[in-house]
Amino acid sequence: MRTKIVGHGxxxxxxxxxxxxxxxxxxxxxxxxxxxxxxxxxxxxxxDGDVSTSDLAVKASxxxxxxxxxxxxxxxxxxxxxxxxxxxxxxxxxxxxxxxACKAIPAFDLRQQCCGFIxxxxxADLFIKSGVYKTILLVGAEVQSPxxxxxxxxxxxxxxxxDGAGAFILQNSDDGSDILGSKxxxxxxxxxxxxxxxxxxxxxxxxxxxxxxxxxxHPKMNGRNVxxxxxxxxxxxxxxxxxxxxxTVQDIxxxxxxxxxxxxxxxxxxxxxxxxxxVYSNIAKYGNTTAATVPIAFHEAWEAGLFKRGDxxxxxxxxxxxxxGANLIRY
Ligand code: UT7
Numbered sequence: 156m157r158t159k160i161v162g163h164g165x166x167x168x169x170x171x172x173x174x175x176x177x178x179x180x181x182x183x184x185x186x187x188x189x190x191x192x193x194x195x196x197x198x199x200x201x202x203d204g205d206v207s208t209s210d211l212a213v214k215a216s217x218x219x220x221x222x223x224x225x226x227x228x229x230x231x232x233x234x235x236x237x238x239x240x241x242x243x244x245x246x247x248x249x250x251x252x253x254x255x256a257c258k259a260i261p262a263f264d265l266r267q268q269c270c271g272f273i274x275x276x277x278x279a280d281l282f283i284k285s286g287v288y289k290t291i292l293l294v295g296a297e298v299q300s301p302x303x304x305x306x307x308x309x310x311x312x313x314x315x316x317x318d319g320a321g322a323f324i325l326q327n328s329d330d331g332s333d334i335l336g337s338k339x340x341x342x343x344x345x346x347x348x349x350x351x352x353x354x355x356x357x358x359x360x361x362x363x364x365x366x367x368x369x370x371x372x373h374p375k376m377n378g379r380n381v382x383x384x385x386x387x388x389x390x391x392x393x394x395x396x397x398x399x400x401x402x403t404v405q406d407i408x409x410x411x412x413x414x415x416x417x418x419x420x421x422x423x424x425x426x427x428x429x430x431x432x433x434v435y436s437n438i439a440k441y442g443n444t445t446a447a448t449v450p451i452a453f454h455e456a457w458e459a460g461l462f463k464r465g466d467x468x469x470x471x472x473x474x475x476x477x478x479x480g481a482n483l484i485r486y
Pocket of ligand 1: 182191269311378379381382419474475
């Protein structure tokens with residue numbers, strides 16, 4: 156059994172928010188954001204409108220289905236990676252199932268933050284190879300924007316994130332395409348280095364007015380520590396998966412990394428000994444869309460002709476948890 160990515164696609168909201176727009180609402184500058192992160196603009200949904208995470212996921216899924224030449228009814232499992240589900244519960248998997256009008260199938264959410272898609276790809280691969288499911292929809296989707304602290308207090312994190320979704324359709328195939336392997340890791344000692352603490356499950360009412368005033372319902376990050384770990388762990392896991400398959404970086408057509416910071420991507424390329432042309436980056440346009448960065452970047456790199464059927468591609472990520480990992484794909 157082999158696992159083929161038979162379709163992929165993405166969707167981002169139309170609403171572009173530039174660094175200059177952020178300058179108007181907090182003490183930041185286009186210069187700082189570009190220099191420290193490489194981000195020029197990101198997409199935000201229209202707040203308080205009728206579009207949420209599952210809607211972005213549905214649009215991305217429809218594009219992936221179209222490329223695969225399949226219908227929603229062909230899907231027999233949905234895996235949805237997100238840290239920003241429409242509701243606290245249920246997750247977006249079931250909402251996607253209903254909005255796509257799929258038949259009654261299993262659908263679940265994966266809470267692995269920036270690594271959600273990397274984790275989901277291993278699960279999808281093993282489900283296909285075990286023969287349990289034949290056609291899997293794997294989606295990464297996020298609506299971060301309404302939850303960010305868009306004041307100077309939250310500027311270190313809120314300038315980095317954006318909204319978006321990306322999707323893969325996976326099926327069994329014998330034409331040479333395959334997910335050759337995945338390596339996944341976590342180290343929960345660092346759970347509070349990039350997290351959203353509130354609403355807090357054990358607390359009566361989950362959140363108080365004081366908690367909101369203190370901004371505890373906004374994500375928080377120890378940026379320097381996350382940065383340091385990301386530029387170490389990503390190259391480590393990429394080298395590891397290549398070694399396991401008796402390959403070197405020279406065999407790889409494209410590395411598609413999580414888009415967290417242009418400086419992280421450049422450090423990863425340098426540590427891997429690869430030119431930037433072989434390590435895809437689109438952070439300038441979308442910022443960090445968390446679980447959606449990898450499928451969005453994957454689709455864009457393919458669309459730009461940077462890899463084709465038969466080529467080897469590595470997808471890799473590092474993020475909250477800490478979690479990190481890589482997938483080795485014969486596209
Ligand atoms: O997707 C999950 C993974 N996430 C990541 O991988 C993100 C990892 N971390 C990073 O990308 C970087 O650490 C940041 C982009 C978050 C920050 O870059 P940095 O070079 O580590 O800056 P810093 O946090 O050390 O802050 C430098 C200065 C500080 O001022 P002082 O203390 O030197 O006076 C900050 O207060 O920049 C200040 N600063 C800002 N200034 C203008 C922080 N945020 C901003 C801002 N605009 N938005």
